[in-house]
Amino acid sequence: MLEKALADGYHIIGIFSVDKIQQNHEESLKTGFVAGSVDAFIETSNLRIEKNVLLDPKNKGKFIIVLRKEPASCIGFLTSDPQCLNRAKQQLAFQNESIGLHITVRFSVSGGSSEPNQVSYIDKIIDQLNQLLGWDFKKINDTYFEGNKELSSTNEEDAVKELEKLRTLLTYIAICRKIGIRIESYMISKIPRLGPYICYTGPQEFMAPPLTADELKRFETFVSASPEIRKLAEGLNETYLLKSPQNRLIILWAITEAIFNDEPEPLLSKDEVESILDFAAKLPTRRGSKRLEELRRALSDPNRLPSKSRNRHISENMAKELNLDVEDVYRNIQKTSSVVAKYRHRFEAEVEEARSAERFLRPLLERYLEKRLAPSSSKN
Numbered sequence: 001m002l003e004k005a006l007a008d009g010y011h012i013i014g015i016f017s018v019d020k021i022q023q024n025h026e027e028s029l030k031t032g033f034v035a036g037s038v039d040a041f042i043e044t045s046n047l048r049i050e051k052n053v054l055l056d057p058k059n060k061g062k063f064i065i066v067l068r069k070e071p072a073s074c075i076g077f078l079t080s081d082p083q084c085l086n087r088a089k090q091q092l093a094f095q096n097e098s099i100g101l102h103i104t105v106r107f108s109v110s111g112g113s114s115e116p117n118q119v120s121y122i123d124k125i126i127d128q129l130n131q132l133l134g135w136d137f138k139k140i141n142d143t144y145f146e147g148n149k150e151l152s153s154t155n156e157e158d159a160v161k162e163l164e165k166l167r168t169l170l171t172y173i174a175i176c177r178k179i180g181i182r183i184e185s186y187m188i189s190k191i192p193r194l195g196p197y198i199c200y201t202g203p204q205e206f207m208a209p210p211l212t213a214d215e216l217k218r219f220e221t222f223v224s225a226s227p228e229i230r231k232l233a234e235g236l237n238e239t240y241l242l243k244s245p246q247n248r249l250i251i252l253w254a255i256t257e258a259i260f261n262d263e264p265e266p267l268l269s270k271d272e273v274e275s276i277l278d279f280a281a282k283l284p285t286r287r288g289s290k291r292l293e294e295l296r297r298a299l300s301d302p303n304r305l306p307s308k309s310r311n312r313h314i315s316e317n318m319a320k321e322l323n324l325d326v327e328d329v330y331r332n333i334q335k336t337s338s339v340v341a342k343y344r345h346r347f348e349a350e351v352e353e354a355r356s357a358e359r360f361l362r363p364l365l366e367r368y369l370e371k372r373l374a375p376s377s378s379k380n
Helices: 002-007 018-031 038-045 051-055 082-096 123-129 156-177 213-223 227-241 245-260 270-281 289-300 310-322 326-346 351-373
Strands: 011-017 063-069 073-079 098-110 136-141 144-151 180-192 198-201
Touching (some): 002 082, 011 082, 018 051, 018 063, 038 051, 063 082, 082 180, 098 156, 123 156, 144 156, 156 180, 213 227, 213 351, 227 245, 227 351, 245 310, 310 326, 310 351, 326 351
Antiparallel strands (some): 011 063, 063 073, 098 144, 136 144, 180 198
């Protein structure tokens, strides 16, 4: 029966354990979560099979082999025969063997260099780009577009190179027309010999759960919160909107400084500054009063010569506020500050080190915000 179905043009969708199906059904009865139930399995596999057959204790230890033929004809075999199961596994491995890669990219267009709120249309540019570099572009809506490309290579590195070429092309278009173009998501899928594409690199899908009763109650607290807390919340929202981890980190760091940094105090007292200046005035290398005055400003300025570094101030305040180990926080703050400086001043921060710094910083700011919005908090 299996060989005949394969010869007739069917391909295997999957090999499913009846034991697992029965266990999922029991779980669905307990929890009410129907996605794993027998009914859901029959519906999604589109099989003409009785529910009681799958639930029959006599069928424990058996497997059901599901096959499909276009347009949507499905059949299934219930078996425990080792030879049949091995043949099905061999066929499934053959079908899933990759013969190439498929890349799907979705990008959006918005804003401009002089009018950030303008709506930009690139329909005519999309017509020019169609088939450029082997991509096939199409319009989804006025500001949202999709590009697709198939590769004969099965090496993911080749797909990454193609993505970088496209990113470079979109960046070039952006600077030519002075508009913002951003890649929103991409998917790299294996092209199997038979059957649907198998996506192994792509966006993580997330269904936001509804607000809890406590969260709804806290809205009133949020409405009456201090400007500092509202500003923190708006800043976090900005980071959620951004795609670049480096840019997210820059905003997170700015929020951190605004909340946890103190006004610096000078390292030296006035008498100590005067003593150093008296000694400097006697040095044979000094040249005029201008250099001494510059030295005075440097020694007296707490921003240039503080008693505690900015990172130390932030670490101590953050550790105290969130009940953390101050030295552990200090080590992480130093690392984060270094990454921020590399990107802000030299535009060199790597994506992964920026993500690592973000993974440290963002949860702490979110925790601080939750603490400030908690009903028991004495502060707004």
